[in-house]
Amino acid sequence: MENAIRDIFEQKDIMRIAASRYEINPDELTYIGGFQNFVYEYQRSGELYILRITPGMHRTAEQVRAELDWIIYLTGNGISASGPILSEDGNWTEVIETPEMCFIAACFDKAHGNRIGYPECLNDNATYEELGRITGKMHVLAKRYDNPDASVRRHDWNLNYYLQNIDILPPSHHHVRETYYSITETIHKFPKDREAYGLIHGDMGFGNFHVSDQGKITLFDFDEAQYSWFVEDIAIQLYYLVYVYGGEEGRDHREEQALRFMDHFMKGYSRENTLEPYWLKQIPVFLKLRELIVYIGAYRNFDGDESFSSSDNQWFKDWISESRERLEHNEPIVNVW
Structure with missing residues (x-):
């Protein structure tokens, strides 16, 4: 993540704002990385989920929504994929505005199974x-x-x-x-x-x-x-x-x-x-x-x-x-x- 974006993200407390839109306790979020996004894991009712926050400099809100539409189409046609979850207000995405840029939050089921690493x-x-x-x-x-x-x-x-x-x-x-x-x-x-x-x-x-x-x-x-x-x-x-x-x-x-x-x-x-x-x-x-x-x-x-x-x-x-x-x-x- 670019340092300038990270600075805005932390100064504006974007993670906590995003968590509130999905009724997530921010203290229960675990940061798990991300190359172009801020990605967190959390647990609810025994299941694991992902909160992803995308800087508007990398993707527009419309592009993120198009990504989710694509995933919904694929999962509805037999592809096993980590699907999106609606926010508390019933939105697939939540846009958080700041004077410098916006951030787009989305939540997903965490994929079942395990990652296969190198070697x-x-x-x-x-x-x-x-x-x-x-x-x-x-x-x-x-x-x-x-x-x-x-x-x-x-x-x-x-x-x-x-x-x-x-x-x-x-x-x-x-x-x-x-x-x-x-x-x-x-x-x-x-x-x-x-x-x-x-x-x-x-x-x-x-x-x-x-x-x-x-x-x-x-x-x-x-x-x-x-x-x-x-x-x-x-x-x-x-x-x-x-x-x-x-x-x-x-x-x-x-x-x-x-x-x-x-x-x-x-x-x-x-x-x-x-x-x-x-x-x-x-x-x-x-x-x-x-x-x-x-x-x-x-x-x-x-x-x-x-x-x-x-x-x-x-x-x-x-x-x-x-x-x-x-x-x-x-x-x-x-x-x-």
Whole structure:
């Protein structure tokens, strides 16, 4: 979270105001993190719930409402996902105004099951196949989804917050900027037919779903939902399974991981949806797009040190160095197509 937003959030006591709108005792809220939102967990009648507060600088109230409409549609059509909860006044969202910006609060059921972390997720072929199935089903539903309120709509892929704010990067990143223009120019040329383009989850990494003991996946955190090509939903999942491998030996590990993930993922995906081979061959382009977005996000609280020497996370420092080199050379993190 940007430091300026955090300062406003704390000074205006936004968490307590949001809690009151949902009749939550603020002392019972536990902060559990959030990259672009403030996310809390609480318990009521033995069940766990999530309170999420979104800065208006990142999302408009209409965009958050569109996200919730999408989730309600999916859960009503057989997708297991963390659903929204009405506020005390019967609203899906509560908007809290301040002179500087607004904040949008929403509550959700907490997803059942458990998160699979690293390194366990790197060898979970059964989950890859189930991810493929639920992704394929979601894409089929996206083809039929029409929000009746045109004013409540999620953004298109090119309006991603970090793509819109590439100037977060230091001036020295002129080669990365050149790659940004090259990637976006290429993607803008892709056709947007209904079989390939629609509303996607947009961030289906292993941190954004839980898995039950029976292997059932429950999705959550649709905050990055956007209109894009369905193949981007696949590329994003793959990216977070290969970017952990760095160094000289990393390339071979990334290729093996990519081939294995895609084999099991597509077995599940093809049971629900069909994607033309042309689109699978575009995965390297969308892998570059995801790396660019993640890379820009790493600089949002940049303090002037491009080596991030003050960080005690060696993996992060190695990744950001290797990521910059790939982006400057316009190369995907892995290419097995």
